[in-house]
Amino acid sequence: MKYLIVTLLLVLSLASASVYAGGFQLNEHGAKAMAMGGAYTAVANDPSAIYWNGAGLTALSGTHIMVGASLIMPNTTFRGVSPSITNYDMEKQAFTPPHIFVSHSIDKDWAVGLGFTVPFGLGTRWGDDWIGKYLAIETELMTFTVMPTVAYRINDYISISGSFVYSFANVLITRKSPQTPFAGDAFIHLEGNDNSAFGYNFGLMVKPIEKVSVGVSFHSQIDYTFEGTAVSTGAQQLIDAKRLPNDDVKAELTTPFNLAFGIAVDVTDQLKISADYQRVGWSSYDSLKVDFNDPAFTDLASPREYEDSYIIRLGASYKYNNTYSFMGGIYYDNNPVSPDFVNPSLPDANRLGFSFGLEAKLTEKIGIQASYLFIRSEELTVTNSRENYVPGISLIFFQLAFYIVYKNFKG
Amino acid sequence: MKKTLNAIFILFFALIIFYGCEDRSDLVAPPDLTPVSGDANLSKYVAIGNSLTAGYQSSALYQSAQQYSYPNLIAQQVGLTSFAQPLISDPGIGGQIKIVSLEPFVTKYEQSSGTPINLSYPALYGNLGIPGAVLYDVMNATNSTDCGQALSGGGSNPFFDIVLRNSTLNLGSQFKQAKILHPTFITLWIGNNDVLGFATSGGAKPTAPTPSATFAYLFSQLADSLASTGAKVVVANIPSVTAIPFFTTVGPGFGLQLKALSVPAFYYQSGQYVPTIGTPDQLINKTILLTLISQTYLADFGKPSGRFYRDKGIPPAAVGADTTQPLGSQGNPIPNALVLDAAEINIAAQSTNDFNSTISAVASAKGWGLVNINSIFNAIRVNDATGGTDFGGISFKTTFVTGGLFSLDGVHPTAQGQAILANEFLKVINSKFGASYPLIDVGTIPGSLGLAKSLANKVVLPDYNYSMLKNLCF
Numbered sequence: 001m002k003y004l005i006v007t008l009l010l011v012l013s014l015a016s017a018s019v020y021a022g023g024f025q026l027n028e029h030g031a032k033a034m035a036m037g038g039a040y041t042a043v044a045n046d047p048s049a050i051y052w053n054g055a056g057l058t059a060l061s062g063t064h065i066m067v068g069a070s071l072i073m074p075n076t077t078f079r080g081v082s083p084s085i086t087n088y089d090m091e092k093q094a095f096t097p098p099h100i101f102v103s104h105s106i107d108k109d110w111a112v113g114l115g116f117t118v119p120f121g122l123g124t125r126w127g128d129d130w131i132g133k134y135l136a137i138e139t140e141l142m143t144f145t146v147m148p149t150v151a152y153r154i155n156d157y158i159s160i161s162g163s164f165v166y167s168f169a170n171v172l173i174t175r176k177s178p179q180t181p182f183a184g185d186a187f188i189h190l191e192g193n194d195n196s197a198f199g200y201n202f203g204l205m206v207k208p209i210e211k212v213s214v215g216v217s218f219h220s221q222i223d224y225t226f227e228g229t230a231v232s233t234g235a236q237q238l239i240d241a242k243r244l245p246n247d248d249v250k251a252e253l254t255t256p257f258n259l260a261f262g263i264a265v266d267v268t269d270q271l272k273i274s275a276d277y278q279r280v281g282w283s284s285y286d287s288l289k290v291d292f293n294d295p296a297f298t299d300l301a302s303p304r305e306y307e308d309s310y311i312i313r314l315g316a317s318y319k320y321n322n323t324y325s326f327m328g329g330i331y332y333d334n335n336p337v338s339p340d341f342v343n344p345s346l347p348d349a350n351r352l353g354f355s356f357g358l359e360a361k362l363t364e365k366i367g368i369q370a371s372y373l374f375i376r377s378e379e380l381t382v383t384n385s386r387e388n389y390v391p392g393i394s395l396i397f398f399q400l401a402f403y404i405v406y407k408n409f410k411g
Numbered sequence: 412m413k414k415t416l417n418a419i420f421i422l423f424f425a426l427i428i429f430y431g432c433e434d435r436s437d438l439v440a441p442p443d444l445t446p447v448s449g450d451a452n453l454s455k456y457v458a459i460g461n462s463l464t465a466g467y468q469s470s471a472l473y474q475s476a477q478q479y480s481y482p483n484l485i486a487q488q489v490g491l492t493s494f495a496q497p498l499i500s501d502p503g504i505g506g507q508i509k510i511v512s513l514e515p516f517v518t519k520y521e522q523s524s525g526t527p528i529n530l531s532y533p534a535l536y537g538n539l540g541i542p543g544a545v546l547y548d549v550m551n552a553t554n555s556t557d558c559g560q561a562l563s564g565g566g567s568n569p570f571f572d573i574v575l576r577n578s579t580l581n582l583g584s585q586f587k588q589a590k591i592l593h594p595t596f597i598t599l600w601i602g603n604n605d606v607l608g609f610a611t612s613g614g615a616k617p618t619a620p621t622p623s624a625t626f627a628y629l630f631s632q633l634a635d636s637l638a639s640t641g642a643k644v645v646v647a648n649i650p651s652v653t654a655i656p657f658f659t660t661v662g663p664g665f666g667l668q669l670k671a672l673s674v675p676a677f678y679y680q681s682g683q684y685v686p687t688i689g690t691p692d693q694l695i696n697k698t699i700l701l702t703l704i705s706q707t708y709l710a711d712f713g714k715p716s717g718r719f720y721r722d723k724g725i726p727p728a729a730v731g732a733d734t735t736q737p738l739g740s741q742g743n744p745i746p747n748a749l750v751l752d753a754a755e756i757n758i759a760a761q762s763t764n765d766f767n768s769t770i771s772a773v774a775s776a777k778g779w780g781l782v783n784i785n786s787i788f789n790a791i792r793v794n795d796a797t798g799g800t801d802f803g804g805i806s807f808k809t810t811f812v813t814g815g816l817f818s819l820d821g822v823h824p825t826a827q828g829q830a831i832l833a834n835e836f837l838k839v840i841n842s843k844f845g846a847s848y849p850l851i852d853v854g855t856i857p858g859s860l861g862l863a864k865s866l867a868n869k870v871v872l873p874d875y876n877y878s879m880l881k882n883l884c885f
Contacts, residue, residue: 081852180805180858181815181825182510235862241513271416316423328423 024122024141024346025256025280027311028070028373029099035357035371036315037329039274041262042215043315044205047101050115050149053217053262054161055205057103057111057151069098074123076347081131088132090347091125097142113149115163118142119219120255124345133176133185136345143169143224143255147201161203165219168195171226171251173345177244179234186235186244190290192228192251211266219258221284226251230292248293256281256308270320276313282306282336304343309336317359325359327371339382350378446489449845451643453489457537457594458482459549459585460601462823463832464540465570466496469819469861472542472570473503473525476818479826479856482538482598484833485840489848496538497574500525504569505542508819509861516812518819519863527573535592536574539585543568545604546621546629549585550636553577563617565608586633590640597637598836600647600784602626602770606762610652610755611702611822612748618683620758623765630766634773645780645839647832648767650788653700653756656811657821662701665709666694677712678744681752684730686744689752698753703811703821705749711738712745719746780843782835791816802831803853812860819860826859 030048033040040048044056047066076090097118105111120143128137144167151161170193177186199222206214228251232244239246258281264274285306291299315329333351342348357371458464458481465472466480477483477496486494501507502521511517541548545559552558554577555567572578575588582588589597605621621629637644652658669677669691679699681687693699701709708719717734720727727734727743736742751759767785774781791800792809799806799814807828808814811821816828824832834850841848 081855178858179862180827181812182858182860182862184858184862237510237513237862243513267416318417 024120025258026072026097026118026121028072028097029117029119030066030068030101031357031369031371032317032327032359034373035327035329035355035369036274036317037313037331037353037355038278038311039262039264039276039313039315039329039331041217041260041276041278042205042213042264043262043272043274043317044203044215047103047113047115048099049203050101050103050113050147050163051099051117051119053203053205053215053260054113054149054151054163054201055159055203055215057105057113057149057161058109058153058159058205060103060111061105063104064102066099066101068100069096071096072121072123076124076344078126078130078132078344078347086131088126088130091127093123093125095121095123097121109153111151113147113151115145115147115149117145117147119145120169122346124347126344128176132344134178135343136173136175138172138174139345140172141169143167143197143222145199145222149201151203157207159203159205161201163201163203165199165201165222167197167199167222167224169193169197169224169226169253171228171253177232177234179238179244182235182238184235186238187233188245189231190228190249190251191231192226192249194224194226197222197224213264215260215262215264217258217260217262221257221281222255224253224255226253230290242294242296245292245297247297249290250293251288251290253288254284256284262313271316271318273316274314276311276315278311278313280309280311280336283308285336303341305338305341306336307338309334323361327355327357327359329353329355333375335378335380339380342380342382347377347380349380352376352378446849447845447847448489449841449847451840451844451846452595453486453491453840455593455595455642456482456486456489456491456494456598457589457592457596457642458485458540458598459589460540460599461544461604462540462542463603464538464598464600465542465574466538466540466829467505467542467823468825468859469508469823470520471503471505471507472499473501473507474498474528475501476503476826476859477538479829479859480538480540481829481833481836482540484830484851485598485836486537488833488837488851491537494537495529495532495534497530497532497536498528499573500528504573507861509863510812510819511863530573530576535580535582535588537592539574539589541568541574541585542570543604544571544585544601545608546602546626546633549601549633550629551584553583559604560608565616586636590636594640594642597640597642597644598647599633599637599644600782601633602630602649602766603652605766606649606759607652607822609762610751610759611657616748620762623762623769626762626766627769630769630773634777638777643780643844644777645782645836645843646770646774647782647784647836648770649763650785651763652759653751654788654792654809655822656809656814656817657703658700658751659697659809660703660811660821661706661709662694662697662699665701665705666691669694674713677739678741679739679750679752680730680732680744680747681750681754682747684732684747686731686741687752689750693753698756700751700756701745702749702751705745708738708746708749713737713739715743717743719749723748780839782839784832784835787835802827802834803855805854807831815858827853827856830856 027038028034029051033048033052040052044053047064049056072095078088099117101115103113122141125138146166147163149161149163153159173190175188177188179186199220202218204216230245230247230249232246234244238244260276260278262276266272285304287301287303289301311331311333313331317325317327319325331353335348335350337348353375355373359369466477468476477498503525506520508518508520511519543560547559552571555569555572558568558571560568609617609620676688676690678686679689689699714737715735716738717727733742794800795808799808807816818825830851830853837848837850840846
C-alpha cells in the first residue's frame with residue numbers, strides 16, 4: 001500500500017516594507033527559505049524546492065500543497081540633484097506576489113511537482129513632479145511562472161530534477177517627457193504584456209556523506225516580447241505631428257539566468273547551517289528598447305548596461321523541539337549596475353539582507369511559519385549619471401527595506 | 412560543544428533581529444557646496460543691455476520668459492535672493508508668437524497683452540535690460556520718446572517707461588539708475604541693435620548701422636562712466652547678425668523652390684528701392700538673405716500682389732512698385748525690407764567687426780571680463796551640419812525652431828539659449844575673478860517655444876505675417 005500524507009500549506013503574509021533583490025529579481029519563494037537568507041539550494045526540504053532546487057523533492061514523501069502570498073512594500077529616498085539637497089521619497093505601495101507549490105512523491109525514486117511563483121517583479125512610484133519625472137514616475141513589472149517539475153533519485157547520494165517553465169508577464173511604465181524646445185511637459189504611459197514565454201530549470205542534490213548535502217540549481221533566462229500600447233498626452237500640435245507616441249508598441253526583455261551552488265551541514269541534530277553562492281546573469285538586461293508599429297515614431301532605446309552579478313547567502317535553522325524551529329540568515333547581493341546607469345525606476349545598490357523566522361507545528365498536519373527579512377541597501381552617491389538628470393550632477397540614494405512573511409500550514 | 416553552538420546561534424539570531432529592526436530612513440546630507448566668489452562680488456549685481464538682457468522671447472517680453480533671462484539665471488546661480496526684474500504678466504507685451512500647428516508650420520500671435528506686475532517695486536530693478544535699446548540709449552534715454560528708436564523715426568518704445576519708470580522716479584537713464592544702485596558687479600551687453608535694426612529691416616529702417624566711430628566714442632564714454640562706479644564689469648560682444656534664423660530660414664528653401672520650378676531669376680529692391688536681379692543660387696548660398704517676415708509675402712510670388720504695402724501702409728508708387736505686375740518681376744520686385752543683399756550683408760558684417768574691436772579694446776583697457784559671444788555662436792553654427800553642439804546632454808543648432816537655441820521670432824534665444832548665455836558669463840566670471848560658481852544645468856531649463864492651446868477668439872495666420880513681427884524689438 002502506498003503511504004500517503006496530504007499536506008496543505010496556507011500562507012498569510014504581513015510586511016512593513018521591502019525592496020527587491022538586485023535588479024528586479026524577487027527571491028521570496030517560501031518563508032522558511034527566506035528566513036534562512038535564501039541559502040536553500042542544498043536544503044530544499046519543503047515544496048518550495050520546486051523553485052529553489054527541484055532535486056530536493058525526492059526527499060519529500062506524500063503529497064504537499066503550499067499556497068501563499070507575500071506582502072512587499074518598497075521604500076526608497078532620493079536626495080538631489082546637486083547642489084540641491086531636497087529629499088524625495090518614493091510613494092508607499094504594497095505588492096503581493098503569490099506562490100503555490102504542489103509536490104507528489106510517486107515512489108521512492110520519482111517525484112513530480114508544479115510550482116507557480118513570481119520570480120521577477122518591480123514596482124516604483126514617484127511623485128508626478130519630482131525631480132526625476134522625466135526618467136520615471138511609475139514603473140511596474142511582474143513575471144509569473146508555472147513550473148511542472150520532475151525529480152529523480154539516481155541513488156542514495158544523487159538526485160536530479162528538471163522543470164519546464166511557462167511564463168506570462170505584464171509591464172507598465174509612466175513618465176513625463178519634456179517637449180523641448182516647445183514649452184510644457186508631455187505624459188507618457190506604456191503598458192504591455194506577454195502571455196507566452198518559456199524557460200527551464202535544472203536541479204542537482206548530492207549527499208556525499210551523512211549530514212552534508214550539496215545542491216546546484218539553474219534557472220534559464222527567459223525572453224519576453226511585450227506587446228501593448230503607448231499613450232501620450234501633451235500639446236496637440238506634437239501629437240498631430242507624431243512627435244509624441246500614441247501607437248502599438250513592442251518591447252523585449254530578457255530576465256537573467258540564475259546558477260546557485262549551495263552546501264548544508266547538520267552540525268548537530270538540532271542545528272543546520274547552509275551557504276549559497278548564486279550567480280545572476282544580469283548582463284541580459286543590457287538595454288531597454290521600445291519599438292513602435294508606426295515607423296513615423298522614433299523607436300526608443302536606453303542603455304541599461306547591467307553586468308553579471310552574484311549573491312552570497314548564509315543561513316541556519318535550529319530545531320528547538322518537535323514543535324518549534326527557529327531560522328536566521330544573512331546575504332550580500334552585489335549591485336549589478338554601475339552607478340552611472342542607476343535609474344529611479346529601479347534604484348539598485350549593494351544590498352545586505354538580514355532575516356529570521358519561526359516554524360511551529362500546531363498539529364501533526366498544521367503549522368505556522370513566520371519570517372522577517374530586512375534588506376539594507378548601501379547609500380549610493382551617483383556622480384556623472386548617464387541618465388538624463390543631466391551630467392555633472394550628484395545623486396544620492398538610500399534604500400530601506402523590511403519584510404515579514406507569516407506562514408500557516410496544514411497537513 | 413552543543414551548548415556553545417546553541418549560544419552562538421542564539422547570539423547570531425539576536426544580532427540579526429537587532430540590526431534588522433533599526434530604522435535607517437535618514438539620508439545623509441551631502442557636504443556643503445558653497446561656491447567661492449573669488450575677486451568678484453555679485454552681492455549688488457546690475458545688468459545693462461537690450462532685449463537679450465531683458466529676457467525677450469518670441470517677439471514679446473513676458474514673465475515666464477523673463478524668469479530665464481541670463482541676468483536672472485546668473486543671480487540665482489550665485490545665490491542672490493533679491494534681484495528684481497520689471498516683470499510683465501503673460502502673454503506679455505509685443506505680441507507673443509505661438510505655434511498653432513507643426514505640420515504644416517502655422518503660427519499666430521497673441522493679440523491680448525500682459526501688464527507690468529511690479530511697477531511699484533520699491534527699489535530700482537537689477538535687470539535694466541530694455542528691449543530696443545541701442546548703445547546711445549544707455550547714457551541718454553530716459554523714456555519712450557527720447558530713446559534712439561523714437562528719435563530716428565521708429566516710433567515710441569514703451570519698454571523704456573516700464574523699465575526706467577521715470578514718470579514717477581525721475582532718476583534718469585539706464586546708466587544713472589545702475590549707478591544709484593551702487594553696484595559691485597555689472598554685466599553689459601549692448602550694441603546689437605546698432606546693427607541689427609538695420610539688418611532686420613532689410614537695410615530699410617534705419618538705412619545704415621550706427622557709424623563705427625560714433626559707436627567707439629559712445630562706448631568709451633560709457634566705459635569711463637561705468638568705471639566710475641567701482642564695480643567689476645563683464646562685457647559681451649555682438650554675434651554675427653546675419654547668421655540668426657531670422658535671416659537663414661526662408662531664403663535657402665525659397666531658392667530651392669524656385670530652382671525646382673526652373674525660375675532662373677527674380678527681382679528685388681536693393682539699396683533705395685532699385686530693382687535688382689537675383690538668382691536662386693544666391694538665395695541657396697545665402698549671399699542674398701530673406702527675412703523671416705518675407706515667408707508670408709512670398710506665397711504671392713509670381714502673382715500680382717500689393718499685400719506687403721497694404722500691411723505696412725506704404726503707397727507702392729512711393730517706392731516705384733506696380734502691384735498689378737507679378738511679385739518678383741522688375742515692375743513689382745520683392746520689397747527692400749524683406750531682403751538683405753550682398754552689399755547690405757557686408758555693411759552689417761563690417762559694423763559688427765568694428766563694434767567688436769571697440770568692445771574688446773575697451774574691455775582689455777579697463778580690465779573687464781569679455782564674453783566672446785560672437786565666437787561662441789560661430790562655433791555652434793559650424794557644428795550645425797554635423798549634428799549640433801551639446802549643452803547639458805542636449806544638442807543645439809542655430810536653425811529655426813528645431814535648433815532649440817532661438818525662440819519663434821528667430822532673433823531672441825529660448826530659455827535654454829539664455830541658460831547657455833548665462834553659463835558663458837559665469838565661465839568668464841570664474842576665470843577672470845578666480846570664482847568657482849557652478850554652471851547651470853541646461854537640461855533643467857524647460858523648453859519655451861509656445862504652443863497655442865486653444866484657437867478660440869484668436870486670429871490665426873498662416874506662416875509669418877508682417878503684423879506679427881511689427882513690434883519686434885531687439
